[in-house]
Amino acid sequence: MSRKAQVKRDTKETQIVVRLELDGTGKSSPDTGIGFFDHMLDGFARHGLFDLDVVCHGDTQVDCHHSIEDTGIVLGNAIREAVGDKKGIRRYGYFILPMDEALVLCALDLSGRPYLVFDAPFAHGRCGDMDTQMAREFFYAVSYSAGMNLHIKVLYGENDHHIMEAMFKAFGKALDMAVSLDERIAGVLSTKGVL
């Protein structure tokens, strides 16, 4: 069984293709036109051990907003599609990831019910060519389109690059746990019988 998805989305603002393989090895070469965001997606895929291709042609002459938000929408849809009927998966995942002085918590539930709690103070407005405000927009889009309850909390940290990178890596590790299969789980792990 291979759990993968390819999702395409075209608007006047962005044209995006995402290919995601959950049972991968961490191969990734994102190309969104936003170097810092590519670096973040690469960290997510490598540490989640997902194979991830992202190509985004977006209106970066405006700013990075549409490209990052819409990539979140498409990635969330790819996650939902690749996870499929959720039979046998652990459903919950979490990680606390250190990066030098920064420590970031991520906990998530592939419940089918979208919700984002995001607590991340950044010291500056930008990391490279990415607005730090866009981290929240990205994770909001992912959580809604994947149908995921997602909590991200920066426990502490000083350097925005470290904080943001720890956040994306923690998300990858937490998602890897949530989508992993446990042979003891027969069917879907829910008292309701459906997720």
Ligand SMILES: [Mn+2]
């Ligand atoms: Mn880095």
